Amino acid sequence: METFIQQIVNGLVMGSMYALIALGYTMVYGILSLINFAHGEVVMIGAMVTITCINLVSSIAPGLPGSLVFTAGLLMAIPITMVLGFSIERIAYRPLRKAPRLTPLITAIGVSITLQQVAMLIWGRSPRSFPAIFGEDAPHKLFNLDVSITNIQITIIVLAILLMAGLLIMVEKTKLGRAMRATSQNPEVAGLMGVNINTIISMTFVLGSALGAVAGALYAANYSRADAYIGFMIGLKAFTAAVLGGIGNLAGAVLGGIALGLIESVGAGYIGPLTNGFLGSHYQDIFAFAVLILVLVFRPSGLLGERVAERA
Amino acid sequence: MTEPLLEIQGIHKRFGGLHALNDVSLSIKRGEIYGLIGPNGAGKTTLFNVLTGLYQPDEGKFTFNGKDLFRQKPHVVVGSGIARTFQNIRLFANMTAKENVMVGRHVRSGAGVFGAVFRPPAAKREEAAIHARAQELLDYVGIAARHNELARNLSYGDQRRLEIARALATDPTLLALDEPAAGMNPKETDDLKKLMEKIRKDGVTILLIEHDVKLMMGLCDRIAVLDYGKKIAEGVPEVVKNDPRVIEAYLGVAPE
Amino acid sequence: MSSFDSMKQSRTGALVGFALMAVALVLLPVLFGKGLGNTWVRNLDFAMLYIMLALGLNIVVGYAGLLDLGYIAFYAVGAYLYALLNSPHLVPLLQGTGLEWILGPSIWIVIPLAALVAGSFGVMLGSPTLKLRGDYLAIVTLGFGEIIRIFMNNLNHPVNLTNGPRGITLIEPITLFGHSLGKPLHLFGLEIPPLYQYYYLFLALTMFIVFVSIRLQDSRIGRAWVAIREDEIAANAMGINTRNVKLLAFAMGASFGGVAGCLFSSLQGFISPESFGLMESIIVLSMVVLGGMGHIPGVILGAVILVFVPEALRDVINPLQNALIDRKIISGKIIDPEVVRMLMFGLALIFVMLLRPEGLWPSKRRRAELHPKTDDIARQEKDSVADAERNHD
Structure with a gap:
């Protein structure tokens, strides 16, 4: 039982990060019907830049409290990924908006590889460790059980909830949010109603990248390291989460992220016993793919997505 | 009494809350030109899609040429002898005119990978026959000279003709044409009418959707009228034309 | 497509052209070997492998319009099939089962078998994806590719089938007419080294695959593939069983990959899951896209460029960097040529799509x-x- 609760906790932590990234996928998909394949690499760049910035801040002003250093690092990383997200859209997607569907997907793959290789040129192949700015992050015992949770993990969950709530409020209540919703419903009509579609699309990429940067920084903090390769896997899983929740649907992305985190964590814990030791926990990564395939084959609209009725 | 070629009974098709086809029954006789008219959104194209297997009806009966085609896949429907064209032309835009028609022969030929790669005599003969038949059909609809042109570069009228040739390539018993005269000038429409009469003379039954009422009245042997997914009238053109329900459906008022 | 008449007229010209090309292809490894060194004969071997892969993926992506991002899985299937049957790895497993006879089959059996097994994998992985729209299909095939790699990495337990991340070693070279390609061949007083022999074998199989590709393209099946790419609904309404025809595309493409995998395995003598990652799938895709989707000469060109140019860069970049560092013009660490290579692929994908989406030779x-x-x-x-x-x- 305690193992089970521990897995739920771990699943929630992973799930919160997936959810933050999945929001980036789902926002872009909602507006452009495009899988922004490069989003995972934006997350990776966010993680790497945060590590570098934290090192920089620590060396300039040693002795600052960990949370302040982390915030400073994040505040430097977020604008960089925002610019990155903005540029990706301008360079690789905007000129191809009228092209056949697969064309922007291929450029997205190109962007993804390019970013990965650039990261390798800057930071090298081997992982960069996340500086120990939080001191010794001793795990807390939860409910006096043998279930532990670290400060970083608590931070992840809290920060993710705050950001997601903020985004949902922004989309529901602000003028920008309304314009975004209008554009995703029908870009042409939104354009006729005076919404500057290009600005909205850029804003979508910028916002998604900012959330991605935060997720990347949290990921690096949670695993105490990051490297140029993390973007692919985490991006793919977050995309799975977005599809699971119903792509294009913000609440769906959050739900899908958390659900995928839980499935992975619990699944990895029980796959061994369930298969009599034939498959071990190193098959963890298979869950995301299996979920992705099952959802797409049996319920392509996802958990919260609307079923698109066929029309004549 | 001759068996009808195509017979549907009690066909229903719903899209969510929309009851697109409500208990539609009709039968088409061998060798006739059967027209389908109705105001926009009456369910004509939906019925078309049901008859050609693109949509699966929710309930009802569908027999064609003595064969049960209820809820069959399009390729089975085509194999049984129903071919169609589309309201908004759907050619293979980047294939040549001739290749488009050759694709239509797919269902009447059988060469597999082995035949394609090693070209045994049978496969060679089949391929030659496909080429010959395609050229013949292009000639039949009157665009033989343009066989090597990409479909996208053909004029609108020629694209319509090419779509008919492609459908004829499947050797249909029933040819279903969805608004073939849409967007045509009177001269083109007249040519099209002649083409359809020629096709019928050559033994192919025709099912036709068209907005051009004048064309329909002059061409069709019988006409069915759909409104809000229901068949409200059926019969020879003169009778249908004067049916009060038809006039109401079109004009919104009942005649005095 | 040219008409029959013009084909007949140009037949003599074409024959002369073919003869010249044949001579050039036969002499190519000699030129490369003498002029550039044996590494380049090896690069030539790899160019052939990648041409086969690119032509296989071309059937799926270029003809049928299905963006498959997990294509390398079929290469892996072929490679592992050959490796397992032609290395001592399975010997302890098979001992006493009476199945030892399956080891060391003739190349005439193993290559068709690889095509068949990889083709079946193609159908297996293809069938659940057929209803998906283009971009979803891409992601799902990518997932399948990764699943296969994860299995290769982990199927060393409880039964050691793949030897996990350490891979399979001591793979026997191909034996052709009783002669092992791993040994020099003496013919007419000439000594032909193994790399050259592999080249000729690969060349022959590449020619065969080109032949199959051309024949398929100009057939009922090839037309059905293109029709599906152009307009799936219309293709369906014209009586094409889109499901089966798409599966056939997956199977054909996969079978080419399986054959290439077999050859790769025997040339290398060692394989591990590392050779079959997503990046490899993307490299092959880049070849198809760069050359010109759906156009056989273009795809061949794309494969040749993306094999040779990075190798040439490797020959240039390292010495150049060393020279610059020696002269203190730049300082610091050497840039990994592998990174430059991948960077090139990435940029190629972006800029080809932006500037010349039809590829170099469409x-x-x-x-x-x-x-x-x-x-x-x-x-x-x-x-x-x-x-x-x-x-x-």
Whole structure:
């Protein structure tokens, strides 16, 4: 039982990060019907830049409290990924908006590889460790059980909830949010109603990248390291989460992220016993793919997505 | 009494809350030109899609040429002898005119990978026959000279003709044409009418959707009228034309 | 497509051209070996492997329009099949089962078998994806590719089938007419080293695959593939069983990959899951896209460029960097040529799509498609795509 609760906790932590990234996928998909394949690499760049910035801040002003250093690092990383997200859209997607569907997907793959290789040129192949700015992050015992949770993990969950709530409020209540919703419903009509579609699309990429940067920084903090390769896997899983929740649907992305985190964590814990030791926990990564395939084959609209009725 | 070629009974098709086809029954006789008219959104194209297997009806009966085609896949429907064209032309835009028609022969030929790669005599003969038949059909609809042109570069009228040739390539018993005269000038429409009469003379039954009422009245042997997914009238053109329900459906008022 | 008449007229010319090309292809490894060293003969071998892969993926992506991002899985299937049957790895497992006879089969059996097994994998992985729209299909095939790699990495337990991340070693070279390609061949007083022998074998198989590709393209099946790519709904309404025809594309493409995998395995003598990652799938895709999707000469060109240029860069970059560092012009660490290579692939994908989406050497048809003559036609096409999506159940 305690193992089970521990897995739920771990699943929630992973799930919160997936959810933050999945929001980036789902926002872009909602507006452009495009899988922004490069989003995972934006997350990776966010993680790497945060590590570098934290090192920089620590060396300039040693002795600052960990949370302040982390915030400073994040505040430097977020604008960089925002610019990155903005540029990706301008360079690789905007000129191809009228092209056949697969064309922007291929450029997205190109962007993804390019970013990965650039990261390798800057930071090298081997992982960069996340500086120990939080001191010794001793795990807390939860409910006096043998279930532990670290400060970083608590931070992840809290920060993710705050950001997601903020985004949902922004989309529901602000003028920008309304314009975004209008554009995703029908870009042409939104354009006729005076919404500057290009600005909205850029804003979508910028916002998604900012959330991605935060997720990347949290990921690096949670695993105490990051490297140029993390973007692919985490991006793919977050995309799975977005599809699971119903792509294009913000609440769906959050739900899908958390659900995928839980499935992975619990699944990895029980796959061994369930298969009599034939498959071990190193098959963890298979869950995301299996979920992705099952959802797409049996319920392509996802958990919260609307079923698109066929029309004549 | 001759068996009808195509017979549907009690066909229903719903899209969510929309009851697109409500208990539609009709039968088409061998060798006739059967027209389908109705105001926009009456369910004509939906019925078309049901008859050609693109949509699966929710309930009802569908027999064609003595064969049960209820809820069959399009390729089975085509194999049984129903071919169609589309309201908004759907050619293979980047294939040549001739290749488009050759694709239509797919269902009447059988060469597999082995035949394609090693070209045994049978496969060679089949391929030659496909080429010959395609050229013949292009000639039949009157665009033989343009066989090597990409479909996208053909004029609108020629694209319509090419779509008919492609459908004829499947050797249909029933040819279903969805608004073939849409967007045509009177001269083109007249040519099209002649083409359809020629096709019928050559033994192919025709099912036709068209907005051009004048064309329909002059061409069709019988006409069915759909409104809000229901068949409200059926019969020879003169009778249908004067049916009060038809006039109401079109004009919104009942005649005095 | 040219008409029969003009083909007959140019037949003599074509024959002369073919003869010249044949001589050039036979002499190529000698030129490369003497001029550039044996590494380049090896690069030539790899160029052949990648041509086979690219032609296989071309059937799936270029003809049928299905963006498969997990294509390398079939290469892996072929490679592991050959490796398992031609290395001591399975010996302890098979001992006493009476199945030892399956080891060391003749190449005449193992290559068709690889095509068959990889083709079956193609059908297996293809069938659940067929109902998906293009971009979803890409992601799902990518997932499948990764799943296969994860299994290769982990199937060393509880039964050691793949030897996990350490891979399979001591793979026997191909034996042809009783002669092992791992040993020099003495013919007419000439000594032909193994790398050259492999080249000739690979060349022969590449020619065969090119032949199969051309024949398929000009057939009932090839037309059905293109029709599906152009307009799936219309293809279906014209009586094409789109499901089966798509599966056939997956199977054919996969079988080419399986054959290439077999050859790769025997040339290397060692394989591990590392050789079959997503990046490899993307490299092969880059070849198809760069050369010109759906156009056989273009795809071959794409493969050759993307094998040779990075190798040439490797020959240039390292010495150049060393020279610059020696002269203190730049300082610091050497840039990994592998990174430069991948960076090139990434940039190639972006800029080819932006500037020349039809590829370097496209078919006429593709060029027309991507450069519509009028906006009107482009709009029409967009409408039909929207329709296809709406009508697709």
